[in-house]
Amino acid sequence: MATTDTAVWRERGNPLVAGFGSGPLHGVRLAVKDVHAVAGHRLGAGNPAWLAEAVPQRAHSWAVGTLLAAGADVTGIAQTDEFAYSLNGTNAHYGTPPNPAAPGRVPGGSSGGPAAAVALGQADAGLGSDTAGSIRVPASYCGLHGLRPTHGAVPATGMLPLAPSFDTVAWLARDARTLARLGDVLLPSGGVEGQRPFRTALVARDLVALADSGVREAFGPAAAGLAERLGLKTEEVPSLGGDPAERAAAFATAQAAEVWECDGAWVSAHPGTLGPGVEARFARAAAVTPEERTAAEEVVHLGARELLAALPDDAVLLLPAASGPAPLPDEDSARKAATRQGTFRLTCLASGAGLPCLVLPRMSVDGLPVGLAVIAGRGSDRALLDLGVRSAGRGLRP
Structure with missing residues (x-):
């Protein structure tokens, strides 16, 4: 394979694993992030030393097996930032996957390999993970649709953990309908009939202010246009409560403590095997004290309660998917x-509240894509996916 291919794919076939029968996803080509078990193949976690010690997996992850059973083909195992602990999309060992939507720029991480594969047209959808934005940021940077589902809605069995309290199976696609088709298979059964329809689009000024000036300028028209297209009333508020900087610092600490629990022993036993950025992140994770973890978790839980209280069942929260x-x-x-x-x-x-978040490619800054994120209440994943389909002008799915 060419160097570019190696940065995108760790293994690739035609397909690598064929789907079973002619189910609802027959013909869909999947790029599977290298944190999901694929039976008969090793799990590499974006790190050559980890891969060298790995043995072929005996079974598929729950998500991979479920998608194969629905007829999807696994085109290949796509690269990830090491241990999925980054939002950038670069890998010191395998290189940086290309971003055809923003040539010469990073694809975002840690699901950068699947995002690049989809953006390049080498796959129809990417199966990844999202702990702190690992699907949402690549979707934003590469001009794709992405979904981080409600925490726990999709079993993470067979997926390499990073921080289990926040880890989710997640996916992205070039179009809203393909994203929704995967959701029909992966999400718990039951439609959206029993859920109150979305009526309000909330916008919090303190959250929009976190973005760059170009994104802030693009966000207003994009949010208003989405709300108008969906028939939602826009409600702008100063804040949803809490300090975004304090909330993020607490989340980073709570996440880091779990990261060290999951991977710290291996990292300690393999010094010098991590790329610089990820190595620095693990070093900070190792230094988190039990007292710091407890205090951080309290702030995260408070932030979750504040967000849930501010977000009625019939409302969605609109915000930039990335700051730039x-x-x-x-x-x-x-x-x-x-x-x-x-x-x-x-x-x-x-992530801190365990809520589903949909990313739509609805903004452009200096000719570069930026996603519009839509957060809704727990369990409203299917309604969010239908919102995405409607926003694309395709109507409700049959």
Whole structure:
């Protein structure tokens, strides 16, 4: 395979694993992030040292097996940022997957491999994970549709854990209908008939302010246009409660404590095997004390309660999916840190509360895509997916 292919795919076939029969996803080509078990193949976690010690998986992850049973083909195993602990989409060992929607820029992470495969047309959908934005950020940077479902709605069995309290199976696609078709298979059974229809689109000014000026300028018209298209009343409020910076810092600490529980022993036993950015993140995770973890978890839980109280069942919250468009791989370090900080403050909101979040490719800044994120109440995943289909002008799915 070419160098570009190696940055996108760890293994690729024609297909790598064929789907079973002619189910509802027959013909859909999947790029599976290298944190999901694929039977007969090793799980690499974006790290060559981990891969070298891995043995072929005996069974598929629940999500992979379910999609195969619905007829989808696994085209290949796509690259991930190491241990899925990054939002950038770069990998010090395998390279940076291309971003055809923003040439020369990163694809976002940690599901950057699946996002690149879909954006390049080498797959129809990407199966990944989302802990703190790992589907939402690549969807935003690559101009794709993405869904982080309600926490626990889709079993994470057979998926490499990062921080289990926040980990979700997640997926992205080029179009809203394909995204929804995967949701029909992966999400708990039951339609949207019993749910109150969405009537209000909330906008919190303090959240929009976390984004760059270009995104802020694009967000107003994009949010208003989406609300008008869907027949929603827009309600703008100063804040949903809490300080975004404090909430993000607490989430990062709580997440880091779980990351170290999951992978700290292996990292400690394999010094020098991580890329610089991920290594620094693990070093900070190792330093989290039990007292810091407890205090952080209290802030995260408070933030979740505040968000749930501010978000009625018939409302959605609109916000930028990322603080800016995809950065350059060699972006100035201060600028890169500011972009990551602003984006993390936006993405941790749904993660901390366990809420579903849909990303729609509805903004452009200097010709580069930025996603519009839509957060709704727990269990409203299917209604969110239908919202995405309607927003694309395709009507409700049959």
